[in-house]
Amino acid sequence: MTSNWFVNMAYFIAAIVFIFGLKAMASPVTARKGVVWAGYAMIAATLATFFIPDLHNIGLMVVAIVLGGGVAWYSGKVVKMTDMPQMVAIYNGMGGGAAAGIAAIELVRGVPHDAVTSTLLALGAVIGAVAFSGSCVAFAKLQGLMTKAIRLPGQNNINFLLSVITIGIGLTVAYSAHPGGFEIFLFFVLALALGVILVMPIGGADMPVVISLLNAFTGLAVGFKGFVIGNPALIVAGIVVGASGMLLTQLMAKAMNRPIRNIIFAPITGAAAEGG
Amino acid sequence: MDGFTALYIFALAAFTGYEVISRVPVILHTPLMSGSNFVHGVVLIGSMVALGHADPESPLQLLIGFFAVFLGAANAAGGYIVTERMLGMFKAGGRKQGGEQ
Numbered sequence: 141m142t143s144n145w146f147v148n149m150a151y152f153i154a155a156i157v158f159i160f161g162l163k164a165m166a167s168p169v170t171a172r173k174g175v176v177w178a179g180y181a182m183i184a185a186t187l188a189t190f191f192i193p194d195l196h197n198i199g200l201m202v203v204a205i206v207l208g209g210g211v212a213w214y215s216g217k218v219v220k221m222t223d224m225p226q227m228v229a230i231y232n233g234m235g236g237g238a239a240a241g242i243a244a245i246e247l248v249r250g251v252p253h254d255a256v257t258s259t260l261l262a263l264g265a266v267i268g269a270v271a272f273s274g275s276c277v278a279f280a281k282l283q284g285l286m287t288k289a290i291r292l293p294g295q296n297n298i299n300f301l302l303s304v305i306t307i308g309i310g311l312t313v314a315y316s317a318h319p320g321g322f323e324i325f326l327f328f329v330l331a332l333a334l335g336v337i338l339v340m341p342i343g344g345a346d347m348p349v350v351i352s353l354l355n356a357f358t359g360l361a362v363g364f365k366g367f368v369i370g371n372p373a374l375i376v377a378g379i380v381v382g383a384s385g386m387l388l389t390q391l392m393a394k395a396m397n398r399p400i401r402n403i404i405f406a407p408i409t410g411a412a413a414e415g416g
Numbered sequence: 417m418d419g420f421t422a423l424y425i426f427a428l429a430a431f432t433g434y435e436v437i438s439r440v441p442v443i444l445h446t447p448l449m450s451g452s453n454f455v456h457g458v459v460l461i462g463s464m465v466a467l468g469h470a471d472p473e474s475p476l477q478l479l480i481g482f483f484a485v486f487l488g489a490a491n492a493a494g495g496y497i498v499t500e501r502m503l504g505m506f507k508a509g510g511r512k513q514g515g516e517q
Contacts, residue, residue, distance in 0.1 A: 235457055
């Protein structure tokens with residue numbers, strides 16, 4: 141009981157500091173302080189999580205944190221300043237992947253949820269998986285691994301159809317008490333494919349806006365996962381990032397003089413967009 | 417958690433997110449994107465809880481959980497260091513620009 145109070149208090153403080161940190165980051169004078177505060181809050185929240193009672197697999201957890209954190213810290217430290225945008229893309233994709241992973245565990249465990257939670261579980265899984273695979277494509281494009289913008293005939297119809305099918309399967313899986321392994325697998329494969337074909341046709345010059353959009357997606361997915369596992373810190377941080385990310389995406393698109401709808405649904409490919 | 421409490425949190429958080437960055441200058445767009453990317457690295461604690469509740473007898477759950485924690489930690493650590501480096505460029509010259517655009 142006492143440790144639960146302590147953990148919840150740490151989460152609460154972290155959520156508040158995140159909001160103040162973001163606020164500080166929106167002004168050049170205080171920006172650097174903002175990220176440092178948020179960094180301390182993140183460490184506090186992570187350490188507090190270890191005090192949650194009845195947590196298994198602690199050893200595995202520590203290994204995963206050290207490996208994941210270490211690799212990302214090192215790669216972020218040595219990367220050239222001009223390559224920053226694709227690093228943001230790939231780290232963002234990893235966050236989306238983590239959200240999708242949480243959904244996958246919940247589905248594989250087959251814990252019964254009420255209707256609202258099941259819906260958010262499915263939607264969060266789709267959004268997280270799309271953010272993951274979409275960010276990987278964005279990374280590949282900015283890194284120069286994938287130079288051509290590939291546009292399928294009837295792209296928008298394919299996107300729409302695939303989204304509907306994926307979300308449909310996701311809801312079916314989330315609502316059933318004991319979903320089959322194959323259905324869960326198919327669901328995640330389709331969701332990942334959706335992310336790839338959404339970002340594939342978009343040219344490199346529009347990428348920052350797309351990364352910002354995927355960043356907002358990951359925020360939403362994290363927020364939805366917060367509902368599913370009943371963690372208010374995840375809800376607050378995720379939804380704040382989701383909302384501010386959507387606004388930021390609009391602002392970035394406006395700064396480039398490109399309506400956001402054109403970027404996603406009618407991309408001009410390659411050189412034409414370079415002036416922005 | 418009560419569904420309606422969650423709904424209130426959702427609405428207030430969405431409003432807060434919108435308000436918090438409504439006056440951001442263009443020069444800070446990319447660093448702020450990176451900063452919010454770091455903040456949703458809080459998914460790490462969610463994946464830690466998920467792995468912590470995974471069945472130790474099930475290799476599949478452990479594998480997924482391991483990757484979720486790995487990815488969450490990478491999101492948090494990478495998001496922090498990249499943001500910190502970008503914003504570090506602001507301290508010296510004031511108006512010096514980091515990243516792209």
